[in-house]
Amino acid sequence: MSxxxxxxxxxxxxxxxxxxxxxxxxxxxxxxERRPTFWxxxxxxxxxxxxxxxxxxxxxxxxxxxxxxxxxxxxxxxAFFAALSVxxxxxxxxxxxxxxxxxxxxxxxxxxxxxxxxxxxCSANNFLVVYLGLELMSLSLYALTALRRDHAISTEAAMKxxxxxxxxxxxxxxxxxxxxxxxxxxxxxRVFDRIATGSINKEVLVFGVVFVVAGLAFKLGAAPFxxxxxxxxxxxxxxxxxxxxxxxxxxxxxxxxxxLVEGMLGLAIDWQQMFIVLAVASLAIGNLAAIxxxxxxxxxxxxxxxxxxxxxxxxxxxxxxxxxxxxxxxYSSSMFYLVAYVLTTLGTFGxxxxxSRQGFESEEINDFAGxxxxxxxxxxxxxxxxxxxxxxxxxxxxxxxxxxxxxxxxTNVPLYIGLAVVAVLFSLIGAFYYLRVVKxxxxxxxxxxxxxxxxxxxxxxxxxxxxxxxxxxPFSGGIMAMCRDAIVxxxxx
Amino acid sequence: MGLLSLAIWLPVFFGALxxxxxxxxxxxxxxxxxxxxxxxxxxxxxxxxxRFDTTTAAMQYVEKFSWIERFNVNYHLGVDGLSVxxxxxxxxxxxxxxxxxxxxIQERVAQYLGAFLILSGLMIGVFCALDGMLFYVFFEATLIxxxxxxxxxxxxxxxxxxxxxxxxxxxGSLLMLVALVYLYFKSGGSFDILTWHRxxxxxxxxxxxxFAFFAAFSVKVPMWPVHTWxxxxxxxxxxxxxxxxxxxxxxxxxxxFLRFSMPIAPDAAREFDWLIITLSLVAVLYIGLVALVxxxxxxxxxxxxxxxxxxxxxxxxxxxxxxVVGGIAQMISHGFVSGAMFLCIGVLYDRMHSRDIxxxxxxxxxxxxxxxxAVLFAMANCGLxxxxxxxxxxxxxxxxxxxxxxxxxxxxxxxxxxxxxxxWMVKRVYxxxxxxxxxxxxxxxxxxxxxxxxxLAAAVLWMGLYPKPFTDVMNVSVSELLQHVARPKLN
Numbered sequence: 010m011s012x013x014x015x016x017x018x019x020x021x022x023x024x025x026x027x028x029x030x031x032x033x034x035x036x037x038x039x040x041x042e043r044r045p046t047f048w049x050x051x052x053x054x055x056x057x058x059x060x061x062x063x064x065x066x067x068x069x070x071x072x073x074x075x076x077x078x079x080x081x082x083x084x085x086x087x088a089f090f091a092a093l094s095v096x097x098x099x100x101x102x103x104x105x106x107x108x109x110x111x112x113x114x115x116x117x118x119x120x121x122x123x124x125x126x127x128x129x130x131c132s133a134n135n136f137l138v139v140y141l142g143l144e145l146m147s148l149s150l151y152a153l154t155a156l157r158r159d160h161a162i163s164t165e166a167a168m169k170x171x172x173x174x175x176x177x178x179x180x181x182x183x184x185x186x187x188x189x190x191x192x193x194x195x196x197x198x199r200v201f202d203r204i205a206t207g208s209i210n211k212e213v214l215v216f217g218v219v220f221v222v223a224g225l226a227f228k229l230g231a232a233p234f235x236x237x238x239x240x241x242x243x244x245x246x247x248x249x250x251x252x253x254x255x256x257x258x259x260x261x262x263x264x265x266x267x268x269l270v271e272g273m274l275g276l277a278i279d280w281q282q283m284f285i286v287l288a289v290a291s292l293a294i295g296n297l298a299a300i301x302x303x304x305x306x307x308x309x310x311x312x313x314x315x316x317x318x319x320x321x322x323x324x325x326x327x328x329x330x331x332x333x334x335x336x337x338x339x340y341s342s343s344m345f346y347l348v349a350y351v352l353t354t355l356g357t358f359g360x361x362x363x364x365s366r367q368g369f370e371s372e373e374i375n376d377f378a379g380x381x382x383x384x385x386x387x388x389x390x391x392x393x394x395x396x397x398x399x400x401x402x403x404x405x406x407x408x409x410x411x412x413x414x415x416x417x418x419x420t421n422v423p424l425y426i427g428l429a430v431v432a433v434l435f436s437l438i439g440a441f442y443y444l445r446v447v448k449x450x451x452x453x454x455x456x457x458x459x460x461x462x463x464x465x466x467x468x469x470x471x472x473x474x475x476x477x478x479x480x481x482x483p484f485s486g487g488i489m490a491m492c493r494d495a496i497v498x499x500x501x502x
Numbered sequence: 503m504g505l506l507s508l509a510i511w512l513p514v515f516f517g518a519l520x521x522x523x524x525x526x527x528x529x530x531x532x533x534x535x536x537x538x539x540x541x542x543x544x545x546x547x548x549x550x551x552x553r554f555d556t557t558t559a560a561m562q563y564v565e566k567f568s569w570i571e572r573f574n575v576n577y578h579l580g581v582d583g584l585s586v587x588x589x590x591x592x593x594x595x596x597x598x599x600x601x602x603x604x605x606x607i608q609e610r611v612a613q614y615l616g617a618f619l620i621l622s623g624l625m626i627g628v629f630c631a632l633d634g635m636l637f638y639v640f641f642e643a644t645l646i647x648x649x650x651x652x653x654x655x656x657x658x659x660x661x662x663x664x665x666x667x668x669x670x671x672x673x674g675s676l677l678m679l680v681a682l683v684y685l686y687f688k689s690g691g692s693f694d695i696l697t698w699h700r701x702x703x704x705x706x707x708x709x710x711x712x713f714a715f716f717a718a719f720s721v722k723v724p725m726w727p728v729h730t731w732x733x734x735x736x737x738x739x740x741x742x743x744x745x746x747x748x749x750x751x752x753x754x755x756x757x758x759f760l761r762f763s764m765p766i767a768p769d770a771a772r773e774f775d776w777l778i779i780t781l782s783l784v785a786v787l788y789i790g791l792v793a794l795v796x797x798x799x800x801x802x803x804x805x806x807x808x809x810x811x812x813x814x815x816x817x818x819x820x821x822x823x824x825x826v827v828g829g830i831a832q833m834i835s836h837g838f839v840s841g842a843m844f845l846c847i848g849v850l851y852d853r854m855h856s857r858d859i860x861x862x863x864x865x866x867x868x869x870x871x872x873x874x875x876a877v878l879f880a881m882a883n884c885g886l887x888x889x890x891x892x893x894x895x896x897x898x899x900x901x902x903x904x905x906x907x908x909x910x911x912x913x914x915x916x917x918x919x920x921x922x923x924x925x926w927m928v929k930r931v932y933x934x935x936x937x938x939x940x941x942x943x944x945x946x947x948x949x950x951x952x953x954x955x956x957x958l959a960a961a962v963l964w965m966g967l968y969p970k971p972f973t974d975v976m977n978v979s980v981s982e983l984l985q986h987v988a989r990p991k992l993n
Contacts, residue, residue: 381654385613389521396646401672402639408570411635411683415573418683426684433676440672444649444665452653452661483639489572 017073017080020060020088021128027053028121035114043112047103050117051096054124058092061085061128070498072134076196079134083499086491087263087344088131091256094351095124097470098255101359102248104464111156111246122149123252127260130267136185136195139264143181143228146260147174150253154245166244173227173237181224187217188273197272204275215279221268222283228261231321232290235314239298242310247365247372250306251358254313255351262347265324266340266499274336277328284325285428291318292435299442305374308442309357312398315439316350319343322432323413329420337500338419341493342412348488349409352481353397356474360391363467374446379455386468388450390475397478399443400436405481410436412489504565505550506579509589510627513543513596517619524612533604536615540600543622544593554586556974559982561632561696562586569636573686575693578633583979584760584830587972588629588753591837594961595749596622599742601954602845606741606852607655614655618742621647625746628754634682634693637761641718641754642675648743648751655740663731663738670731674721681714685766699765699986702993705773712770715763722755723815725778726785729808736804737857741848744800748807748840753833756814760830760983764818768987771819778819783912785812790919794926799850799857802927803843806883809920810836816913817898821987825901826980827973832894834972835882835965839891842879842958846872849951850931853944859930863937868944873932875947875955880928882962884921890965893972 015022031053035046065085072079099120106112126146133139151174155167189195191213192203203209227234242250269280295315302308323343327336364371364380364387371377381388397404410433417429481488503511516539524532555562561580569577581589599618607614624647627640645668653664686693689701703711721728732752736744764771786809793805810832817829849872850865851857866873882889885896895917902910936942947955965972 392646401646402642407639407642411573411679414680415683415686418680419687421687426680429680429683430677433680437669437673437676441665441669444668447649448653448661448664451650452664483569486570486572489570493572 012075014071014073017071017078017132020057020064021125021132023060024053024057024121024125024128027057028118028125031121032114032118035117042107043114043117046114046117047099050121051099053121054092054096054099057124057128058089058096061089061092065089065495068498077135077138078129078132080132081495081499083266083495084131084263086495087259088128090348090351091127091131091259092124094255094259094355095120095252097355097359097474098248098251100470101251101355101362101467104467105362105365106246106248109157109246111248113156116153116156116248119149119153120252122146123153124256127256130260131263133264133267134197136189136197139268140178140182140185142260143178143264146257147178150249150257153249153252154241156249157246162244163246166241169244170237170241177224177227177234180220180227184217184220184222184224187213187220191217197267200272201274204273214273214276218273218276218280219283221273222280222287225261225265225268226287226321229258229265229317229321230314231287231317232294232314233287235291235294238314239307239310242313243304243307243372247306247358247362251355251362254309254354254358258347258351262320262344266496269324270327270336270340271499274328274333278331281325281328284321288318288322288325289428289431291315291321292432296435296438299439302442303374304372305361305377305446306358306372308374309354312439312442313354315435316346316398318435319410319413319432320346320350322428323416326416326420326425329422329425333500335416335420337493337497339416340500341489341496342416344492344496345412345485345489346409348492349397349405349481352474353394353406353478356390356471356478357394357398359467359471359474360387360394363387363464363471374449375456377446377449378453380450382455383457386472390471391450392447393475393479395443395446397482399440401440403479403482405478405485408482408485408489504563504579505546506563506581506589506630507565509543509547509550509593510579510623510630512546512623513539513593513619513626514623516540516543517616517623520612520616520619524616526609526611529608529611532612532615533600536600536619537597539619540593540597540622543619544590544597547590547593547626550581550586550589551971551975554975556583557978559583559979564632569633573635573693574691575635576633577636578694579630580632581630583976584983585629585757586975587830587834588750588757589626591834592622592625592629592750595746595837595841598841598845598954598958599745601950602745602848603742604950606848610654614651614740614742617647617651618746621651621746625750625754629757632695634685634695634698636693637695638675638679638682642672644751644754645671648747651743652735652739656738656743658738659734660738663734666731667735670721670728674718674728677714678718681711685711695761700991701766702991703767705769705992708767708770708992709773712763712767712774715758715767719755719758719763720781722758723752723811724755724808725781725812725815726789726808729785729789732808733801733804736807736844737798737800741844741851744844744848745841748803748844749837752807752811753837756811756818756829756833759815759818760826764987765983769990769992771987772821775819775821778815779909782812782816782819783909785809786816786913786916787919790916790923793923794919796923797858797860799847799859799927799931800844802859802923803840803847806843806920806923807836807840809916810840813895813898813913816909817894817901820898820901820905821984822901822904823977823981823984824897824904826984827976828894828897828901830894830976830980831897831969831972835890835894835962838958838961838965839879839882839889842875842955842962843883845954845958846876846879849947854940859927861938862931862941864932864934864941865944866932867936868941869946871952872947872955875959876932877928878959879962880924882966883924885917888963888966890962890969892966893969
């Protein structure tokens, strides 16, 4: 193991330098629309994404910083997807931010730091690095949530997010310290080896795992650690909601794999049970609570909780009766689900932002009334998103659900087959509130006659996003294979 | 591109084209494009029948490409005697629907026609798919256009009806999804339906699979007691929506029994045949009585559809040649007849804006040409010999005699109900004195309406007088299916 392997952290270094550069450029630039800042940020992320993609293509696993970080195809791929979703987020956010006088330099710098934190988490190989990345991302997000200082709901959301987030970090840290105490190491591979020896007091380990799982569940937004999700999604400026709902999910998935699979697979029997409870609770609470919502952002927050239920469900099916044969299948299904979910979420919130105008938010479901008459294209795109979230073929959301159900059923364990049935029954409940959005757009008369605010670039991006959700369904083979290869590589290293 | 792919994707292409560029300002262009698309889509399905080899039960016009390698899902198409007739039938009904919408639909014309063309392609896909996942994708995707059609162009309670339609069918098919994935696992990673046919399964697994499929298909058929979405959907849907629902969509469920439930879980199917037979008899008896008391013409025809589909499932689960062939023939004839019945109601509704039987009376006096067609279709609906409705019912009853005399007796008795509710409606709507001034002011059908009804009337008479081309195609495939079902495949 080479002591420092600077190459390994090249993308992160690039991102750090770029963040500083963006900050400086913004200080010396008084362009009202912040055009140079925006394009510089996008270019920096594009280069970062290319670096990650190039690393993914190489397909190798390497360690750096004296084993503190690892780069493998899974980390690279997740960081790459995160970078793409941040780019899309910025593109969707710009017109809205500009219209609200919120387009400040710190938005871009903080966003770059969020991405940096995500990237660090994706390549963490040490408990402390996991925590470092997590805090880097979370603190930036807390600040971003409070970006609208004069807005009471935003500030409240930021406070909630911060307090609960800090507590979750505390949980995670406490769990990790228990693991450290039991195994005597902070390095994930060594923790794995120590647990495998079987000579360590099981009670201490399980005690630690409980706290780690609680911390992770908070970051994923799985019930019963979901309390922050609706308030933050609703309260944060939509641009920030999109940032919270998109890229960080990749990071949460990455550290879940790193900590629980690469570090604590020996304890899978214990954490899988917790995951099953989390999954069923998320599916139930998310889907049932979403029915009652009238605010679209809040409804989507509950929908996120239920979607996370599916991801957690996939993660819980890795080790079956002590056998890890199905692990690759199960985890890669979850990963594909995550990609499909983020792709759809980006478009949904992008559309919400697109429809809002100066002094007018389109956050209520009823604001979409008769959209099909005002703009058939946008209504069509939103319809695709809603059917995808509901899991109706041929949208990508269906194939994601298929992947997870397939992972559950092929375990051939009655418990998991039963869970698959539970999951599909909850998606039936879920279909109702997604259909309601479609109903409002297509069946109701418009309440506003104002033409939709036209921004050529964003319209194109939205249509492209809709096309991606539509076409990545039938043509999902490539992404599914990428996810599987990445997970298999991560498992074998 | 193979014939089947063409039959599926040509209407989808035209539909997408209409959705993408159609505007209400150019409604005429949209109608013309839709008609060209529908007729072209129908024409490409004709060679399927003329070149069909009736001597083999093997799949014909097979196309197979790898689709999603990760799960070994193939783009696998093919038809046999069980399914081949439904391809042209679907395309034919779509042509009729486009003609029926011509002047009637004035708002969002392109979207309306586009949705029907896409729906047509998707439904043809259901009949042609030989890969379980491909089947499921088509089966579910049909919900989206139908949901929109009912919700946008429907009647006053359209929102309720659209939700009910979607959620009922979605509930059934989600359980089928788990069943498909389970079969995928049991067959060692294959979604091929023909592989599943050969897969030995213990009775317990077969039973679970049978009921999972039953959940999906019984809702779609619909069988009593999960039929309640159908009257709502039919009443609220625009005329075209009702026609497609009754003529084609219900057949997707019945076809599912033939393609999935019976051959994949034959032992469970034989074990639980009493259940299906009982539910079918309830459908024909009880629903027949329910139809009798309806005030709304569309509701009456909707309940009559449920009763007729009861004959179809009854025929299937007799497990004899006459019953199954009769069931399929009934599916086809019901496609023509129920479609025509809904079109007739549509013709009246366009003029009077009422579906209440009570608002009519003596229509035959003011619309003689129309009444002639309407009475013909009503006769076909009662199963008068010489019309399409007779063929299937007669064969099913013969099959039932072979199976159990009392079931046959019950089923045959119910034909009286069928005649009663249909003829009573005909009497109240068309015959007698002119009831009111509105009826007196009615204009007889124009050339467009005459065309669509005449084409359907020709089809109804053709199938009634000379059903050989229909049944010949089925015989070999059905006997193969029955031999397969008779063979236990427990392991």
